[in-house]
Amino acid sequence: MxxxxxxxxxxxxxxxxxxxxxxxxxxxxxxxxxxxxxxxxxxxxxxxxxxxxxxxxxxxxxxxxxxxxxxxxxxxxxxxxxxxxxxxxxxxxxxxxxxxxxxIRLVTAAAIEQKKLKKVGLLGTTYTMELDFYRRTLRENGIDSIIPASKAERDFIEFTLLHELGKGILSAQTKKVYLRIAEALIEQGAEGIILGCTEIPLLIGQEDFSVPVFNTTExxxxxxxxxxxxxxxx
The missing domain is CATH 3.40.50.1860 (Rossmann fold)
Known part of the structure; x- marks a missing residue:
């Protein structure tokens, strides 16, 4: 090995x-x-x-x-x-x-392809959500991605990643907000959710959703x- x-x-x-x-x-x-x-x-x-x-x-x-x-x-x-x-x-x-x-982008895309999904919601840092380096790789593999439309929501995710999850702090209130944001993406047609920051799986996971969840750390x-x-x- x-x-x-x-x-x-x-x-x-x-x-x-x-x-x-x-x-x-x-x-x-x-x-x-x-x-x-x-x-x-x-x-x-x-x-x-x-x-x-x-x-x-x-x-x-x-x-x-x-x-x-x-x-x-x-x-x-x-x-x-x-x-x-x-x-x-x-x-x-x-x-x-x-x-x-x-x-990580390629192996995540492969996992999504295995589920035969074409449209997913992407949660992550503002860089991962707003810059094209991640979503471009998904597109190149035939996968459309959507992110939270509200800048306030994207900034909330960024702030809590830095000042809560990245420090090992897990808040029930923060979890509720993450779930609400993700559910809105599902309502917009996301067939699955990418936990596109390796801290997010510390807070939410497959057990919280009815659609496939892609834990990028795992x-x-x-x-x-x-x-x-x-x-x-x-």
Whole structure:
């Protein structure tokens, strides 16, 4: 099994889930006391946030590339950027790596295609919802996406991701608002909901909806294990 490198800390609260899911999935597939060989480079989230807030994508790229290269130098053979927003610079990072990068957008699109859905609601950071890097990838895979129409709602999601979920704070009131926003997307024709920030699954999940929910943390982590285990089966 290939060694998995996680560019984490974006945020720490969801990186914990990545580590747990990767090891649970490895054990489910391998049995016994087998778990993943993996390593985490936890970046300082403040630096990541500062670059993003200024739309300094070169700064975000440099920060995440350094982490990915450090993981590769330490022996990682497969790299994950443990945040949807980080994939703004995913292609640029992949070009600089010797090891393959598992793209969260592509594996999420594949999961949606498996359900044969054509229109989904997308919840995430303002960057993920408002910039085109994520929705473009969905379109290229035949999937239409809609986001909350209200800027106030998008800003609420952004604020709570930073100041609640990203700090491990889970609020029942915030959950109610997220569910209301998602249900409005379903009423607009969304056949499923993408939890397009890796902190959102900490708050809401499949049990809260009647339509398919795409937990990008889980999808990404399991895809990494599947790719890492190709070295065993081939």
């Amino acid at each position: 290939k060694k998995i490198g996680l560019v984490g800390g974006i945020s720490w609260s969801s990186t914990i889930d990545y580590y747990r899911i990767i090891n649970e999935e490895t054990n489910r597939l391998s049995g016994g006391l087998n778990y993943a060989e993996c390593m985490i480079y936890s970046v300082n989230f403040q630096r990541f946030h500062t670059c993003n807030a200024a739309h300094d994508w070169d700064g975000s790229f440099a920060l995440l590339l350094d982490a990915a290269l450090q993981l590769e130098k330490a022996g990682a053979e497969l790299i994950l950027l443990c945040a949807n927003t980080a994939h703004i610079v995913a292609e640029r990072i992949a070009e600089k790596m010797q090891s393959p990068l598992v793209d 999808i990404h982590a399991r895809a990494a294990v599947a790719q890492a285990m190709l070295s065993i089966t081939h």
